Amino acid sequence: MENALKGIKILDLTQAMSGPFATMLLGDLGADIIKIEPPDGDQTRSWAPPYMEGISSYFMSTNRNKRSLAINLKTEEGKQIFRKLIAESDVLVENFRPGVIEKLGFSYDIARSINKNIVYCSISGYGQTGPMRDYPGYDLAILAMSGLLGITGNPGESPVKFAVPIADITTALFATVSILSALYNRERTGEGQYIDLSMLDSNFLVLTHQLMSYLSTGKNPEKLGSAHSSIAPYQAYKTLDSYIVITVGTEKLWKTFCETIDPGLENRTEFKTNVDRVSHRELLKKEIEDALKKKTTEDIYRTLVQNGIPCAPVNSVADAASSSQIKFREMIINMDTDYGKIRIPGTPFKLSKTPGEIRFPPPSLGSGNEEILQDIGMTSGQIEELYNKNIIFKRMKDE
Missing domain, CATH: 3.30.1540.10 (formyl-coa transferase, domain 3)
Structure with a gap:
């Protein structure tokens, strides 16, 4: 069986969680994800401990099914390589603060001038327009600004953050749907397009019935801990023990x-x-x-x-990971890698004809350099020269 997105090449210029999680999902579905990393790597490579066989476990959580190209895009030679990659790619995803990608010289207009059919997705905290476009937007700030944090926790107590960056993950899901929709539209029309994906927009929509409660009554929803505002019990x-x-x-x-x-x-x-x-x-x-x-x-x-x-x-993470249903559904798998044996989450994409697949593990920094550059016609000698000139980089361990 083939993967649904086989043949789709995606340039992943994202870091942290929202962008990498979105591109990981697309990678599970078969897209070729080229993760473009700066010389020191994705910032989450240093979000440790813990490590798994020398790679940050945080980085591992969102970067399987990707090939890493560690390249200095601030150099002209690095930019030339990236232009060649744009010319051969279907999608570009970035999550810099608005304006940064333009300063690098790879705005949507520039990318479209290289490849008129490219689907270009910009993920940012507040979107590319509006009075807050330039504000920094990490997960917790977006949860607070969207209203979601204001309705978490128990009555009369401080807000409680969800234990994973749920605002990032929600944004990633909206980004994935947007990219797939744009690819489908391109299949029909032959035209690429620009996607302005805002974390605030995405998580404001997640308020769903709580927002509608406010819009219909003018009253702020209350904090209810684990309870539901409209259903009981x-x-x-x-219980006796938990x-x-x-x-x-x-x-x-x-x-x-x-x-x-x-x-x-x-x-x-x-x-x-x-x-x-x-x-x-x-x-x-x-x-x-x-x-x-x-x-x-x-x-x-x-x-x-x-x-x-x-x-x-109410399971602990250990309880959930050891449950019979998780095991039966193969939601934890074992992999042999160049840096050791690892266990990682499986894929939820259980399609009958084009299922998701974990084809390769999260990459060490720059491990895909040679293969990716050879794909665009570079020789071994040219690649070696790029190493010597500090244009590309490689590192096996994050520790």
Whole structure:
């Protein structure tokens, strides 16, 4: 079986999380990702420890299925090489602050003059236009600015950041959809285009029903911890030994839940409808935890699942990684690499005809130099000269 994006070449000028995660997804789907790195490498190569066989585990998390070309784009020879790569590529992705790529000499207009059909995606904190275009935008700042951070955490307490850079990851998903849409449009029309992808835009949209609640009532949504603003029971509940998440979204499920946990709950007037249960959320939480406090999470989980109630134990990362479902779905795989044996996440792209595939591991810095440059017609002697002149670089370990 072939990969869906086989034959698509993507120049990846991104660092940190949003851009690399997007290009990694496209690489899983078969695109040839050429990761352009500065002499010292992607900044996340130094976001360590921990390391995995001498490579930063943070870098490893977003850079599989890529070939690394470590090149100094501030030199004229480096720029000439990059122009040749643009001419032969389908997509260019960058996530510099607005204006930086223009100073390097590779704006969309310049890239289009080299390759009129190129799809060019710029990812930035606030977009390429507007009064905040020049502001720096890392994940936490975007979460705060978008309103998402303002509705996290427990009532009356400080905001709580999600434990992974969720604003970056959300942006990456929007970038991936945008790039695939632009490639499909190019297939129909023969024309490339420019994509202005804003982290703030992306995460403001993620407010979804919370934003619509504000727009319909004029009231700010409240912090609810793990609870849901419009459904109850729908949150984490304490058990004898830990916590379990229970999500009861229909009246039919509510009836079954009561029959399973405490039949008396169904007859309480405070809990008769979902509106009633939301209005008495704290009382409902106390009653449910009173019913659960003498049982372990595992016992409760098995009972609820057997009765069709959506629920889950609050797993640690180790618990999740060792679960039978993750193993069965091959979401952790073992790989042999030039720098040692590693374990990395599998791909979620389970397509029947063109599935995603982990073809090669995250690259050491510059490990693709020779292959990439030979692909554009350079000889071994010319490549050796580039090393001697400090135009290209290579390093096997990040430590």
